[in-house]
Amino acid sequence: MAFSVRDIIPLTQARASLSELxxxxxxxxxxxxxxxxxxxxxxxxxxxxAYYHRxxxxxxxxxxxxxxxxxxxxxxxxxxxxALELVAEMKRQRQSRRDGHx
Numbered sequence: 001m002a003f004s005v006r007d008i009i010p011l012t013q014a015r016a017s018l019s020e021l022x023x024x025x026x027x028x029x030x031x032x033x034x035x036x037x038x039x040x041x042x043x044x045x046x047x048x049x050a051y052y053h054r055x056x057x058x059x060x061x062x063x064x065x066x067x068x069x070x071x072x073x074x075x076x077x078x079x080x081x082x083a084l085e086l087v088a089e090m091k092r093q094r095q096s097r098r099d100g101h102x
Contacts, residue, residue, distance in 0.1 A: 003032055011035045014043070 007030060014021055014033045021031050021043055031043040074080055 003030070008032045008034060011040060 009017075009021065009031055011033050014031070025031055025043045026045045028045065028048075030048070032039055033041045033043060
């Protein structure tokens with residue numbers, strides 16, 4: 001998304017015109033608030049923020065589904081081991097190192 005110069009506001013100016021900037025953001029004109037010449041925060045509508053949160057949830061769900069798909073593929077290809085056996089083996093190795101045998 002491209003921002004125009006009008007959408008980039010120094011923090012000192014934003015303090016003085018917060019009500020006006022909030023109305024603009026609510027109308028869809030996102031604002032970038034700067035501090036010491038650097039991007040600091042964004043002012044966007046609550047509706048747009050809720051939309052971004054829904055998108056992030058959907059992305060996480062897709063990632064979980066992809067992990068599950070990969071897990072089933074690994075199982076089908078024989079690339080799996082019993083978790084309890086792996087934990088027991090890790091404990092044995094750890095104990096062996098403590099006892100000075102590893």
